[in-house]
Amino acid sequence: MNLSDRHRKILFGVLVVALAAVGVYLTAASPSQHKSAPRAARSTPVTGGGPAAPASPPAGISSQVDSGNFDVYRLLPFGRQEFATAADTAQRFVAAYGTYRFDEQPQAYAARLQPLVNDQVGQQITQGFAAPGIQQQRQQDHTVATCTASLDQVRDIGNNSIIFLVTGKQQISKSGGGSNDSRQWAVTVARDGNALKVSAFEPADVGQAGDTGGGGTG
Numbered sequence: 001m002n003l004s005d006r007h008r009k010i011l012f013g014v015l016v017v018a019l020a021a022v023g024v025y026l027t028a029a030s031p032s033q034h035k036s037a038p039r040a041a042r043s044t045p046v047t048g049g050g051p052a053a054p055a056s057p058p059a060g061i062s063s064q065v066d067s068g069n070f071d072v073y074r075l076l077p078f079g080r081q082e083f084a085t086a087a088d089t090a091q092r093f094v095a096a097y098g099t100y101r102f103d104e105q106p107q108a109y110a111a112r113l114q115p116l117v118n119d120q121v122g123q124q125i126t127q128g129f130a131a132p133g134i135q136q137q138r139q140q141d142h143t144v145a146t147c148t149a150s151l152d153q154v155r156d157i158g159n160n161s162i163i164f165l166v167t168g169k170q171q172i173s174k175s176g177g178g179s180n181d182s183r184q185w186a187v188t189v190a191r192d193g194n195a196l197k198v199s200a201f202e203p204a205d206v207g208q209a210g211d212t213g214g215g216g217t218g
Helices: 005-042 080-097 106-116 119-129 132-141
Strands: 144-157 161-174 177-192 195-203
Touching: 080 106, 080 144, 080 161, 080 177, 080 195, 106 119, 119 132, 119 195
Parallel strands: none
Antiparallel strands: 144 161, 161 177, 177 195
């Protein structure tokens, strides 16, 4: 179709106006698109970083096993962070359990261990510490004990619990002198709601071959 100069000028003007309108539309739409992304990100729930919160383990291994890059946690009911939290709980429990003073009240002693143990173990510890014969002897001797703990071994892993072998090393001072004592414990750490807590413990040579029953008070 042949267009006169006048018609070509009119058509060119219409195209310029149309392109300008498209540019304005894209410029106005772009900020709203960028703003929608942060809103979507904020809607994603954020879990707390507390060490006691259990996390689901990753999926199993379907590809060929690579001995140089083998992630054993993908085959366990506990992920890496949860496993480390359980180990830390067992170690800190043994150290706290073996640290006490003759003038410390049973309630204060139990309160120090309370964050690390479930309710049943907490009650057993309180009763054991307050036993008249034990408390009277410690007061008479002015006994002060400090304890450190080392993780030795994983004895058993269950769907909801891990049993660690932990050695506690005590330095004990009394009015008549001082001494050192070392004892290995089998400490069961189990899921307790959204936390990992000691659910049982006893001397390692007694047993705990995978059970999560009542604990001892040593």
